[in-house]
Amino acid sequence: xxxxxxxxxxxxxxxxSQFTTHDIDILFAEANRIRTKIERGEVLTSLxxxxxxxxxxxxxxxxxxxxxxxxxxxxxxxxPISDVHYSSVSKGENLPDTVRTLEQYADVxxxxxxxxxxxxxxxxxxxxxxxxxxDGAGEHPTQALLDLYTxxxxxxxxxxxxxxxxxxxxxxxxxxxxxxxxAMYGVKINYVAPDxxxxxxxxxxxxxxxxxxxxxxxxxxxxxxxxxxxxxTRVQKERFKSEKEYLAVKxxxxxxxxxxxxxxxxxxxxxxxxxxxEIDPGVDSDPRAVYFWQVENGLYLRAALLxxxxxxxxxxx
Ligand code: CP
Numbered sequence: 371x372x373x374x375x376x377x378x379x380x381x382x383x384x385x386x387s388q389f390t391t392h393d394i395d396i397l398f399a400e401a402n403r404i405r406t407k408i409e410r411g412e413v414l415t416s417l418x419x420x421x422x423x424x425x426x427x428x429x430x431x432x433x434x435x436x437x438x439x440x441x442x443x444x445x446x447x448x449x450p451i452s453d454v455h456y457s458s459v460s461k462g463e464n465l466p467d468t469v470r471t472l473e474q475y476a477d478v479x480x481x482x483x484x485x486x487x488x489x490x491x492x493x494x495x496x497x498x499x500x501x502x503x504x505d506g507a508g509e510h511p512t513q514a515l516l517d518l519y520t521x522x523x524x525x526x527x528x529x530x531x532x533x534x535x536x537x538x539x540x541x542x543x544x545x546x547x548x549x550x551x552x553a554m555y556g557v558k559i560n561y562v563a564p565d566x567x568x569x570x571x572x573x574x575x576x577x578x579x580x581x582x583x584x585x586x587x588x589x590x591x592x593x594x595x596x597x598x599x600x601x602x603t604r605v606q607k608e609r610f611k612s613e614k615e616y617l618a619v620k621x622x623x624x625x626x627x628x629x630x631x632x633x634x635x636x637x638x639x640x641x642x643x644x645x646x647x648e649i650d651p652g653v654d655s656d657p658r659a660v661y662f663w664q665v666e667n668g669l670y671l672r673a674a675l676l677x678x679x680x681x682x683x684x685x686x687x
Contacts, residue, residue: 371490378678382493383501385509386550394551398519400674400683401667408443408670416682417446423476425451425468426503427459427483428608432643432665433503433512437480440673444682449476466495473498478679481505484608499679507541507609513642514547516671520664521599524638528555534593536562536623537603537648539569544642545603546573553582560593561586564622566615567605590623594633600625602641602648620647627652640664 372381374393381388407414422441426434434452441448449472451457459468465483469492472479478499481492486508493500504510521528533552535545539561549559549569559582561569574584587593594600602625610616625639630653641649641661653659677683 371493378675378683379681380499381679382489382499383511383675383679384489384493385502386511386514386547388511389515389551389554391554394515394518397515397671397674397678398522400677401519401670403684404444404673404677405670413445414443415445416677416684417441417444417680419446420478420676420680420682421447421449421476422676423449423451423472423479424503425454425472425479425481427454427481427488428504430482430503432668433480433482433510436665436668436672437501437503437676439669440676443669444673444677446676465492469496469500478676501675501679504543507543507546507606509547510543510642511547512672512675513544513668514551515675516664516668517544517548517601517640517642518551519671520640520660520667521638523667524660524663525598528552528557530556531598532558532560532593532596533599533601534560534562534590534597535569535601535603536590536625538567538605538619539563539603540567541606541609542603545569545601548601549573549577549582553577553580558583559585560597562588562590562593562623564588564619567619567622590629591632594629597633597637600633600637600639602639602645604641604644604646604648607646624648624650625653626650627656630656630658633658 371384374388424434438448469479473496480501480503481489482503483505486506489502489505539545605620607616637658639659
């Protein structure tokens with residue numbers, strides 16, 4: 371896996387370990403540049419002549435749509451395979467053959483897969499860049515980058531914040547990626563999860579060795595008042611071996627307007643979405659709820675990433 375090392379051009383985006391804070395500064399500067407132009411109503415053409423293939427083996431609303439919207443906002447074309455059942459995958463075509471085929475038509479391939487590590491398999495087979503749009507319980511680097519971008523915009527900084535992650539920390543790939551990025555910024559992390567859904571111990575160990583301050587608890591209220599960013603996650607039903615196992619932990623943590631009365635006035639509530647029942651809709655009107663701003667930020671962040679990977683970016687940090 372190649373480090374970005376200040377130059378995104380032609381590189382696969384597979385995991386957050388590829389990034390330094392300087393790489394992230396470059397990406398966010400490009401996202402801000404694109405945001406400003408779109409907000410001014412400018413018609414952008416930087417990806418004219420470029421084609422993006424969306425190859426999704428798992429359902430998606432935000433990731434798939436935001437890459438389509440990003441490509442189209444920048445004048446690019448899109449091959450939308452948003453359900454592989456209607457592609458030759460249903461006839462038994464394997465992933466390497468599928469990406470080798472798509473790269474004959476497209477300049478970059480966005481891949482979501484249900485199995486951890488398959489983005490790497492695709493990258494090994496393809497000559498064109500692969501962007502990991504979520505691989506099983508592994509990583510979701512573009513979600514983590516847009517989450518970090520949201521924290522920076524909403525809190526004005528990342529350093530010294532206390533971030534509390536709550537819910538399914540075992541299978542939640544967004545938290546696996548985000549915590550690795552946050553570890554570069556001197557934050558303090560609380561993990562709140564039922565015992566069976568704790569953050570993978572090897573990841574906690576890896577981050578401790580990098581000096582990240584981490585605290586695990588099952589009691590959200592014990593850390594709520596000192597939390598700057600509350601990152602809520604869905605229990606990932608699709609990763610459980612049985613319905614019984616899922617039902618045993620479903621609804622373990624539900625954020626309500628009443629619980630929000632005990633949180634800091636400046637705390638923000640994030641969620642990668644989709645939500646099921648872990649945030650009561652009554653929280654949506656609270657100005658601290660920023661989960662739909664995350665969705666918007668995903669458009670600019672992914673537009674910036676496409677521009678940089680395709681060598682079409684106009685800003686440098
Ligand atoms: N956050 C996220 O990955 O959402 P989708 O599954 O809708 O893409």
